[in-house]
Amino acid sequence: MYENIKYEVKGNLGYLTINRPKALNALNTDVLAELADALKEIEADDAVKAVIVTGEGKAFVAGADIAQMSKLNAVEGRAMMQAGHKVMNTIDQMPKPFIAAVNGFALGGGCELAMACDIRIASSKAKFGQPEVGLGIIPGFCGTQRLSRLVGKGMAKYLIYSAEMINAEEAFRIGLVEKVVEPDALMETAEKLANTIASKAPIAVAQAKIAINNGFDMDLKSASQLEVEATTVCFGSEDQKEGMAAFLEKRAPEWKKR
C-alpha cells in the first residue's frame, strides 16, 4: 500500500519505517503524505498501544528532500512545510506514545521527526544535526522550537547556527536523546520500552502525554490545572479502579481501556 514507508503492526506495537534508503530516507512530499495516512491508521487502531519510528538502511532520515526543495518557490515551500508540520504535530498531539529508534543519520527534518516523538533511543552510530543554514534555509518542521525546548535555547542556537553534526553520545549528553545503545541492541531496546509502556493503563499513558506536552508551554498555574483535569479523567476511568484493586489484591491488572 505504501511505497516510501513501511507500516506494520505486531502485537500491541506499530512499526513505522521510513523506506527510501537510496536517498537516505529524505522526506519528500510523497513520504510526508504516506506518513500522514499511516498516522490516521495508527490513531484509529485501538490495538496499537505504542509506535516505534525508525529508518531503513544506514539513515534514520537525512532531512527533507533537498532535490525536491531546490525547485520549490515560496508558495510550494510553504505547502511542504505545512505538510511536514502536520506530520510532526500529529505525532506530538496523538495520545499514544511514539518512540524514535534512531539507527543512523537524523539530520534536518530527520532530527525534527525524532524530536516530535515522545522518547528517542539512539544507536551509538547515529548522528544528529540541523544543517539547514548551510542550505540557505532554517529548520522548517518545527526544529527551531522543539530543539530549544529539548536542549535549551543556547544549545539549540549553537547547533542550528553552526549546522554542526553531533554523535549519539553528545546528543545524549545535551538531552536530545534519552538512551544510547549498540546498533544491534537498538530495536530490542525500543521494543522492550514500547512493550513496557503498552503494559500500563492506556488512558493513564495518554493523559500523561497530554499533560506533559500541552502543559510544557503553559505557565505553571495553568499547567497544574491541566494536570488536575488529566488526573480527573484517570479517576473517572475503570482502569483506575482496576489498577488500584490489582495492587491491593497482589495481582496483575487487566486493563479495560475505559
Ligand code: DAK
Ligand atoms: N535530500 C535528498 N537526497 C539526499 C539527502 C537529502 N536530505 N541526503 C542524502 N541524499 C541522497 C544523496 O544525494 C545521495 O543520492 P545519490 O547521489 O546516490 O543519488 C544518497 O542520498 C546517499 O547520500 P550520500 O552519498 O551523500 O551519502 P554519504 O554517506 O556520503 O553522506 C550525509 C551522508 C547524510 C552526510 C549526506 O548525504 C548529507 O549531508 N545529506 C544531506 C543532509 C542535510 O543537509 N540534511 C538537511 C536537509 S534540509 C522547509 C521544509 C523543511 C525544512 C526546511 C524548510 N520548508 C519547505 C520551508 C527542513 C530542511 C532539511 O531537512
